[in-house]
Amino acid sequence: MKVNDVFSYAFSAIKLRKLRAGLTTLGVVIGIAAIVALLSITQGLQDTIAQQFQAGFATDTLIVFAGGGFGIGANAGLASESDFQLLVNHTQIIDEIEGVEMSAAVVQKLGYIKSDEKELMLTVVGVEFTKYKAIYSSTFVAESGEIPQNPENETVVIGKRVSDPYDEGTLYFDVDETVEIKWTRTTSISVAPYFISKNETYSGRVEAILKEIGGFGLGPSDSSVYIPISQAQVLFGTDECNSIIVKLEDDDAATIESVSEAIEKVFGDQVSVTSSTAVLDIISSIFSTVELFLAGIAAISLLVAGIGIMNIMIVSLMERTREIGILKALGMKSRTVLSIFLCEAVIVGLMGAAFGTATGWVLANVVARVFSGGGFRQAGNQRATAGGMTITPILTPSVFLGAFAFGILVSVIFAIYPAWRASKLKPVEALRYE
């Protein structure tokens, strides 16, 4: 029997039981859709993060935090038991190290920006504008206004989302506006839980609005305000800094390593040095694990679909015993009977895979849209989060083809046994079957 005849015969059998075939296919659709949606979202998320990370944290930079061991973020040093403090002027020590081009201290605290009626809660960052701009030359860039050089006093640079929190064109804060930066100093006195709170204020003129950066990265952020570091030291009343950004002469792995070691050594192992590549590696390894886990869950649903296929095919085999007897009496070979049944599974798998990938893709886009979007909230009790992150689901050809092939494969594998049983039926017995 010719292949296309086998196919059309199998198709006519499926067409006869539309509801049943539809439900069987639905199982595959759900499995494939889950795989495609989950993988394309994680893939998209990973890419978004990697991209923003690379943009927000140049590969030729290191970040130094207080405290030994590994740490990412502003709180990395807090777990440290030593009373070592990373100070703003420690940059002078770092600048001496070979391979370092320059370094810049970053001081940051949670505060408010205020003008007239408008107020946002956000991160107030003190940096040396010129150095910071040199290190983050692609992200610390003004969209309007100009990042001030000298003198830096009474100047403010704001992130894109601070100026336009809801991305709707209504500017909360604009260039040349005078704003107040507020910070609440909390000092604990003798016995906890007694605190003294005192508001500190810094007034300045908005000199520049940064161009949009994107939500993720250790460098400049869309939802922070930047003030000169000297002013920040006065405002926060401390010489301690959260981190020191180090720009290297090049981004060779050897340079990264030697400078990291040198910095750790010079501070007596009381700091931790993080490179962007290391963080990226960690992020991607976390993502691989998550991806594998999600794919595993999705695969289970496909397995369930496979068992459904097997179940349906065994029932269908019993119903069609007589038909198989007729086919064999008409001279059909066992392997043709086998291929008819497998072909039915291939059709179910094919339809399931096609609808499944389409559904999965739609699902991924819907979910991505729900999870994307601005992270800013109106000032008040809630903290302004780190700007919006747009996830664009990515369906790589390998995921697409893999899901497709997997759907068909599962359908066929679970059809092998019923198909084999069908092909082994003895013609006389099959014909006698009622």
Next chain:
Amino acid sequence: MTILTTPIVETINLQKTYMMGEVPVKALRDIDFKLEKGDFLAILGPSGSGKSTLLNLIGALDKPTEGKVFIEGIDVSTLNDNQLADLRRSIGFVFQFFNLIPRLNARGNVELTMAISSLSKAERRRRAEELLETVGLKGRLNHKPAELSGGERQRVAIARALANNPRFLLMDEPTGNIDSKTASEIIELVKKLNKEKGVTIIVVTHDQKIAVEAKRTVLMIDGLIVEEKVN
């Protein structure tokens, strides 16, 4: 009948024993017979005499317990699964309960046999229409079995059996499930096929009307041929 031709069907010492649970039942005890080309043989006998068993063995649908079946000199017992399928394709089967594929229409059912033999689509179509015309179903090509009467269904089955130009036609109670008027028409058709087209026919039947039209009749009782008659 003295010419030196190989008989189309020849059985030697054919025996078939079934197991009914623990009890062996001898359906065929010792069957020897020959069938020449162009013959029209009616096998008569009461229920349980082994007629259908014999037909299944000749049609290569089942295997004998003892003895041999030769189809045009080929020992059926030496054939493997694929060769048996090939052999079945050269035998036309007509069943008492028609055994048409319900979801295919008359033409589709006839074409299916030829599709199994890998004939081209155009050839299948042409031949199916021709055969259905031969059996008097010209206007019912696109009707499904459920839309056809018993007699019409049996005609489709006969057309299907003839599709591959079979060596011979095996008919198991072809009139057993249809009314007597339609049965007469079927008998006429079978007679015509034998006479005009030279189709070799073996028919298992209770129907005396078929028996009198056959060239030869054998009577089976308890798995043995007890009487042979040339009409």
